Amino acid sequence: MTNSSKDPSGGGPDGAATPIATGSRSGRRPLQIGKGWVQAAGLVFLTGFFVVVLMGYLTYQSSPPIPQRVVSTSGQPVFTGQDVRAGQDVFLRNGLMEYGSIFGHGAYLGPDFTADYLHRSADLVRAGYGAAGSDTAAQRTRTDFKTNRYDPTTGVLTFSDAQTAAFATLTAHYAEFFASPAGKTGLRPAAITDPTQIRQLTSYFAWSAWASAADRPGSDYSYTNNWPSEPLVGNAPSAHVVLWSVLSLIALLGGTGALFAAFGRWDWLGWHGRDQHELRFREPQRVRLTASQRATAWFFLTMTVLFLIQTLVGAASEHYRADLGSFFGLPLDHWLPYNLVRTWHVQLSLFWVSTSFLAAGVFLVPMITGRRDVKGQHLLTYTLLGALALVVVGSLLGELAGMRGAFGRAWSWLGMQGFEYLDLGKLWQLLLTVGMIFWVVILWRGLRKRLRAESRANLPWLFFFAALALPVVYATGLLARHDSGYTVTDFWRFMVVHLWVEDFLELFTTVMVAYIFVLLGVVREKVALRVIFLDIVLYSAGGVIGTAHHWYFNGEPAAVLGLGAFFSAFEVIPLTFLTVEAWSFIRLGARQEARSASDFPHRWAVMFLVAVGFWNFVGAGIFGFLINLPIVSYYEIGTALTANHAHAAMMGVYGMLAVGFAVFALRYLVPKDSWSDRLASISFWSLNVGLAWMVFVTLLPLGILQLYHAVDVGYYDARTLAYVGNRTNTLLEWLRLPGDVLFIVGGVGPLLWLAVRGALHRGRHHDLPDQDDQHLFTEVQHLEPAEASAAGSITGAAT
């Protein structure tokens, strides 16, 4: 028996760099899977978005009204709708959503200002009505807050005299809190001193507290489905909160059973191997890179630098939770207050992950097409890098200056726009969107000829469509305006935070991973296509409508709560499935490595994919579902359990993926003698151990304790600085230190070293073959001697 090798295209058209064999009258290569897949995916996708549009309509129709005027029973003006809107501006401009939260949404150090105002004002009102144990006083307090005295015809909201008095007292309280020269709150000392701004800010808090307590017209629960829990005003979980929690559990159990039943019945679903053909992996250093691919080395270096900075500012923000007083004796809050470092931490997480995704897209195009770059492609790639650097640096400095009052009326354009995850000024947000469109143009230029020859549901088109969806969905975030009502802005904000990050990045990721496996010869195109379309069906069924699980208590009607709870339960199902499938990725890699005559070059890139599978299940699946039930979310929103989910899912899934893409590309960019599997191994283990330490030692126990406190004592109390800084919490926060140090030094450090090597060499290898060849493997055929002699004359490439 002898071996012969052939081009991967030899066995027929595939997703890898292949000559196209067209088989349709249009001259395009026909669809590689059944039309039913495309129709099912299209139907579920459109249904999901129809419901989202419907929820958008409900958002605009049913969000809590902002009254034109608020007056006391005796007719004295308290504040106006203009004050509320201006207060929202003050809140956003000063980055207070990155310090505390409003309607439960925002950061976790400072208080939730809705719950804070509600509790403090209810306490003052009850004290005004009688002694602490007085039933009459308690009943009158509940009546004051629960009765909706807003008149939609006149736009006038009437506060009781006791509520009016509480407003005046609390204006003084917030003046003291925000103007405190001593600091020690995590904010800059004397952060807000203007009495007008303080009054506007207090009006905003007062309005949010009113919406969270006053009964929605025609209902016996508030605009926020009775959130937050506050016994003083009679806020307790509504029937909807309990009912949809139960139905959500049933959806999860039923859906998981149905999915596994389907996989048992149709065993061709999921990842399966590239038959039993033997592959010979091309050494990465034998693959001639194009100029645009070589340019991505700078992207990966930028990515790791941004990653490093993100971890450092994250460590600074964590220090505030361990010690509010100072940073080892230094008054950090004077220069880098908590809300600034937290803003940077959140923004940089999106920036560095996006940088890796953008670079990976550019890197893959020549491998997909098997062609050299089109003219000027590398120049456009460098231009994209420059644009990215401009947006990153501009937006981060804008946030710093914006929080300090720069830019005047242009604050929301150039400075701190202030919505968590959409903190960057509108100009930077717009430029980032344009940059992503520019990136899609780069991909289009490279793919154009290939796309012309392909059916629109084959892999190259799916790759292009998944990329195109990123700027399109991100652009919806531009509709979050600082002068809209909070509920409306939150609707658009979560188009980015959830729909863009959790669904469309997930889709792009699936397509990229599938394509990489096809390019490596690990799976056939048909298998990859089936997996992608199955993912579209599963994510669209749960993830699109499931966006509403962020809107349980922000002023949306109960119908949105029900839809969010029920459909977001389905989000866990594909995550469970993907975890099972993660080992199939590896199984495929293993079979090929064991059969291959050469080493599998992407061992550590694949290991990062394994980590993605693990954290997808633990971080997104378990920790996500832990806080997903409305009844749990009711007490835990804005606590450390949310941070626990956010870190395990964002870093565990998208972070590990971004690093995995970087390691895949760096394997080609770094010369053989400079590449170190050991460094990749150290980075892999340090990132995973550091993340696990962060979760198990600090965030999870902190979250459990805080949830218990919120149920036992009250949500307001569980969000106070006094609670956050208590002895037990402080101990748990300090215990996080070793894991964080390991994460930064052992995890990011080696990665940075490899990225530097990649940027220095940029794929200029010494022993490159003469001809261009982007194939990453060759298929080895085992032939009987008689066949071999015949085949040898055909392939002419015996190995």
Next chain:
Amino acid sequence: MTFEAAFMIGYANVLLLIALGLHRLGRVNTSPWSSRALAGHQRRHSDDAPHDGSPPGDMGPDHDLPAWPHGEPRRLHTGIAMIAATAAMVLVVAAMVRHHATAEVLLLTATGVAAGALVARLGNALRTAESLAIHARQRVRRQRH
């Protein structure tokens, strides 16, 4: 007993159970020729099953020496189990520094000893898995040559 000490003892014990569970999970054979979860795959590719009973390409004849990546689940699970057990030990030690009532000291010590024993055992398992993985890779390379 203070709430903090009780919480630390309870949470540390949960972490130890998680560690044991993860370690056990890591020992499950992930080969498509052995896993019941992949019975469908085995049926479809039954022709590829080795005649000598050893799984093709995935495992060597000696099942104690799994080829890459079938050594990785064991290492990954055992590694994360060890982090959980170490975390339990650190939490218990930190709690012991602050709580000195007799019942607290007894329970914290018992939990700490259990955690220490588990860390030691997992450390050994990790080293064994590591050397098995190295042997497996060397074996694959030898087979190639």
